[in-house]
Amino acid sequence: MVTTIGDEIRLATNFRSKVIGVALKDRGSILPAGHSANAAYWYDVTTGNWITSTYYMNNLPKWVSDLNAKKLVNEYYEQGWNTTYPIASYTQSTSDEKDYENKPFGADQTKFPYSLKQFEGKNYQLIATTPFGNTMTLEMAKAALDNEQLGKGTETDMLCVSLSSTDYVGHSFGPNSIETEDTYLRLDKDLGAFISYLDEKVGVGQYTLFLSADHGVAHVPGFMKENKLPGGLFVESELIKTLNSKLKEVFLVDKAVSGILNYQIHLNHSAIDSANADEKAMAAWIVKYVQQNEAVSQVFSLKDIANTPLNTKMKDMLINGYYPTRSGDIQIVLKPGYIEAYGSGKAGTTHGLWAPYDAHIPCLFYGWGIKQGHTNKETYMTDIAATITALLHVQMPSGCIGKVVDEALK
Ligand SMILES: [Zn+2]
Incomplete structure (x- = not known):
């Protein structure tokens, strides 16, 4: 119903700016990019390919078809999922194999390492419930950045990326699982590599990056009960x-x-x-x-x-x-x-609550125009659009109710 930051950038430059969305989920790609986006790409679970809609174009660009031809998903399935560090070093999570965790990879697979080979060509959805869903999304984001020459022209371009595997893994195993800890350790590495790629392709200090989340999460009720906490x-x-x-x-x-x-x-x-x-x-x-x-x-x-x-x-x-x-x-x-009750009812967790553990989300600004520092002042996800559009000297989105986070700007 309203415009996005991307729409406002497009309007402000008479549509010379490029805006592209990339995510595993259709909605995670389409909604942040906006109505007038040049493209939104998402992952088709029936084919394991990146796809788009005729709303944007009639044929996939060659670079997308080329990336699809590599079928990276099968490479990740081949590798399987083990912890990236020795499992004993995972001190921020409960022990593996709790009965209040879901078993998305089959009833017989209850703990690390998870074998994923058997899903090749059969189940392209399950990659989302592994950290490699994020890795794959960032590979696609890199390809979009490079092939669409984002950040190379005279106008501001925008690349919107949603990383959904943290969500899938979190729902399935809960925030205190080794699976979630490993997913975040790997996401941290993947984001580091992505930032290095931006530095190389767009240039250090030549882009602004912001990162947030749509929700936190509740602990799995089984975990709460186990630890004498209400839930x-x-x-x-x-x-x-x-x-x-x-x-x-x-x-x-x-x-x-x-x-x-x-x-x-x-x-x-x-x-x-x-x-x-x-x-x-x-x-x-x-x-x-x-x-x-x-x-x-x-x-x-x-x-x-x-x-x-x-x-x-x-x-x-x-x-x-x-x-x-x-x-x-x-x-x-x-x-x-x-x-x-989520999924089977006894395992996994969900969100949608007002409480701090669910509503308190990260908000990071980095790069061009951003001052180093932090604030404990209460700010909201709705403030991001106000802040970014102020930084870019463009109009705020048509439904924007946020306020500029002044502390973040130079
Ligand atoms: Zn969710």
Whole structure:
């Protein structure tokens, strides 16, 4: 609905700037690059190739086809995944083989080293759940930078890269796993190599790099329990079933709840309307019922948020995330440490919570125009667009609500 930094750079240079997105996930590539991007490339799990859309072009550039022909994914599968350092040196994680970790590579593969050879030509998706998904993405980003001559012209170009394997590995094994520690150690090396590549191709001090994340993550509830810390599971799928059978009894509406997404209950408005049921009364009934769930801290109708006693931080965040035609009707706030049941339900973890462990994310600026230092002042992901556009002297994106992080700029 709104412009991106890339769109604003394109507008400011009458579309002479080049903007390109690269990510394993389609959305991770398309959304940061923007509406007017020259291209967005993502990874097709059915073929193991980098692809794009006819929205941008009708044929892949030769350099993309050439890179696809190398089928790098098979090389990573060939190698398998072992820790990059001796496993005993992984002091920031719990021991391997915990039963609250998922087993994405098969029930028989419960610990390092993981064999991946068997997935060659059969399963191109699983590379995402290894650190090599990031390595592969940065290889593609390097190819884009080089072949599209980004940073070589007179205008500012932008390369947007999303590194999703940290997310896949984190969801599967949890933040305290050796798998996650190894993924970050390898990402650090990969980013180092990528920065050296930028120095060589674009020039030291000739580019600005910023890095952030879309979320932190909750610890796996099994890990929390093991260590006497508060936490647990909230099973959404069961709640939908129970709510729908109870609402049918009380309000005579079939399938009154259409779903629960991101801790919001979506009501089936057409079913409620055609049954002539009282939606307000139904919402009040749901609130009362869900409040009894042991995982739930607070539940309320989103339309009633102004009259709901919430801490101001939470209130601001929930209101910022509200959009009438897309948001749900009833908001569920879980107790800290609780998450919706993810995957099999007992293993792995997820996000979507207001709490610091989930909402606190890194924000790094580096290179041209950036002052060395750090700040503990509270800044937000929405401040990045304001800061980068101020640095470039271009307009802020059309939905920008952030403020310039002045401490970062020379
Ligand atoms: Zn995620």
